[in-house]
Structures are given as structure tokens and as C-alpha cells.
Amino acid sequence: xxxxxxxxxxxxxxxxxxxxxxxxxxxxxxxxxxxxxxxxxxxxxxxxxxxxxxxxxxxxxxxxxxxxxxxxxxxxxxxxxxxxxxxxxxxxxxxxxxxxxxxxxxxxxxxxxxxxxxxxxxxxxxxxxxxxxxxxxxxxxxxxxxxxxxxxxx
Numbered sequence: 399x400x401x402x403x404x405x406x407x408x409x410x411x412x413x414x415x416x417x418x419x420x421x422x423x424x425x426x427x428x429x430x431x432x433x434x435x436x437x438x439x440x441x442x443x444x445x446x447x448x449x450x451x452x453x454x455x456x457x458x459x460x461x462x463x464x465x466x467x468x469x470x471x472x473x474x475x476x477x478x479x480x481x482x483x484x485x486x487x488x489x490x491x492x493x494x495x496x497x498x499x500x501x502x503x504x505x506x507x508x509x510x511x512x513x514x515x516x517x518x519x520x521x522x523x524x525x526x527x528x529x530x531x532x533x534x535x536x537x538x539x540x541x542x543x544x545x546x547x548x549x550x551x552x
Contacts, residue, residue: 406495411454411466416445418463419454426465426482433519439543440480443468453479455499457492467496469503469512475549476504478514497530505552512552515545 411419423445427438448454448468457465465483469476478500483492504512516523518537524546528534532548539545 405459406464406490406492407458408455408495408499409458410452411445411449411456413446413449415454415456415463415466416449419445419449419456419466422463422466422484423480423482425485430517430520434517434543436542438517438520439541440482443480455496457483457496459487459490459492464490465492465496467500469500471507471509472513474509475511475513476500476507476509478512494530501550501552510552512550513547514549515547518544518546 423440423443427441430438431441445454451470453468453470455467455469456463457467463484464487465481467478467482468480469478471477478497481493481496481500483496501512512532513535514527514532515538516527518524527548530550532550535547535549537544537546
């Protein structure tokens, strides 16, 4: 059953958000640990550094963290490194709102594309990203993970 959609506010993450972001990542990615055989990269990311580097944005519903996104410019593209929605807020459009936010930032920066990857075991993402206009570009084995790369030309 899909939950009702509530207004999503997106803002830059601050240092005080790091613990909530880490807890959100752990909750969002816990379902994949067994399939991957270890914690996915977002569960062990250095969010303090990413926040200091101004790469992280948070989505809030009723002033509570519902999800987050990590992205940054890389060459002539926006690299979408991580997007996560807390399980309490799935089905409310939070993930889509965060991805559209990243896409608007890439257009505003006059970049040519958005590039992202997902783990090959995250089956839902392999069909989600093509529905959002992303095309699969390659598969790589990196840092002990089997990743599938996608791109959306702008």
C-alpha cells in the first residue's frame, strides 16, 4: 500500500545532520546486506566529510529527516553518489524528489549528464532508473562491489 505524499522540503545538510543521515543510510540499506554479502558502501560512508564538502542534501517531512542525497560535479557531469529514503517514508515520493533536485542542480550548472551507479543486487533500482530516463552504460567491479552504471543526458 502506497503511503500518502506529504510536502518534502530539501535543504543542504549541516554537521548536526550527520548522525541522522547515517541512521537513515543504515535503515535504508540494511535489506541489502545479506544479498551483497557485506554492508553496501553507503552504510560506511564518511558523511561528516561529505557534509563538509557540501555534497549532501536532506529531505524533510514535517521537519524530520526522511531521506538524503549525495551528489557533486565530476568532469562535465553530476555524479549522483547516493540517494536513500528512510523506510518509514518510502512510497511518498521522497526519492523521486531528491533525484529531481539533483537533476535541476545539474541543469543549473550547465552539465551534460547525470551519472550514477547501483549495486547489481539492488534489483529494484535496475528497473527504477530506466523508468526515470536513465540508460545503463556499463558494469564494473569496484571496491569489492558489482556495480551497474547509469547515465541521463541533459
